[in-house]
Amino acid sequence: MKRANISVLIIATALGAAASGDVLARDEIRVVGSSTVYPFSTVVAERFGRSTAYKTPVVESTGTGGGFKLFCSGVGEDTPDVSNASRAIKSSEIELCAKNGVTDIVEVKIGYDGIVLANASGVAKYNLTTRDIFLALAKDVPNGNGDLKPNDAKTWKDVNPALPNAKIQVLGPPPTSGTRDAFAELAMESGCKTFDWIKAVKSNDKKRYQAICHSVREDGAYIEAGENDNLIVQKLDANKNALGIFGFSFLDQNMDKVQASIVNGTEATFENIADGSYAVARPLLFYVKKAHLDAIPGLREFVVEFVSEDASGEEGYLEERGLIPMGGAERDEWLNKVLNFNSMS
Secondary structure (H helix, E strand, C coil), X not given: XXXXXXXXXXXXXXXXXXXXXXXXXXXXXXXXXXXXXXXXXXXXXXXXXXXXXXXXXXXXXXXXXXHHHHHCCCCCCCCCCEEEECCCCCHHHHHHHHHCCCCCEEEEEEEEEXXXXXXXXXXXXCEECHHHHHHHHECEEECCCCCEEECCCCEHHHHCCCCCCCECCEEECCCCCHHHHHHHHHHXXXXXXXXXXXXXXXXXXXXXXXXXXXXXCCCCCEEECCXXXXXXXXXXXXXXXXXXXXXXXXXXXXXXXXXXXXXXXXXXXXXXXXXXXXCCEXXXXXXXXXXXXXXXXXXXXXXHHHCCHXXXXXXXXXXHHCCECCCHHHHHHHHHHHHCCCCCC
């Protein structure tokens, strides 16, 4: 349902944004960051370029972590204006930004996405718990005596007798990816803390707890497949025995090739991600360098377009690409902050 008051606010904000400050030599917006947000950002950029007098923004898929390194490298025409992210910016990244003079950052939440563990269509769908996922992919796992051992599980049946006697082969993103960070937190840590003694470690030694729960095995069961989620989809189509980790939007666009595993008894669907019942879901965001807002032509207007009802609202064109929009109250709260270009507190 379109909300007229929000549309009016967007239009008024766009028209009322007065240009100030020096114009940099670069006359096109530069966007880096998350491979998950990349397709959404690309669609907005293309529409923006066609419907305005500004150049089409240049969007690069560098991974969330790689994007923040570029974004936080400084202020000026040689640095990006926007960094897409499939997780919130870390305190260490905020510190890096501040060290390099990037002190005013606008945080923009555009909606939600689920992370799926998928395999090729036409073969049996996996029904996993987050405990299964942890025991399959963690570097070290409980040995049954209150300690850890190197993960030696070869098949999914080794993890859980109810699962297939199939070799564990999981294609996933590298450490620079926000999807990898979110998967570790939402799926692996969720399974990790089902072991009471590990859960108790958190209160005494947070670093050890995180190392246990987030460290991925390095013996070939987990295969780093780069930042290109489309490539993972293609590899799953070619290898019917493997599973792959990527965002729901890529599943949504490739239903003819891949299917998502059930996690904790819940299907990865638009509705289940939107209502919070699917366990492995996360927010999608982007970050804007406030110092560039009036120096890079069209940057303010690009942000306004991205958060518009037509783009990221209910029934917007990004929903058609797999974005799960925020509900009305949450969306209004974010629009109030974003359209006033408030810096992060």
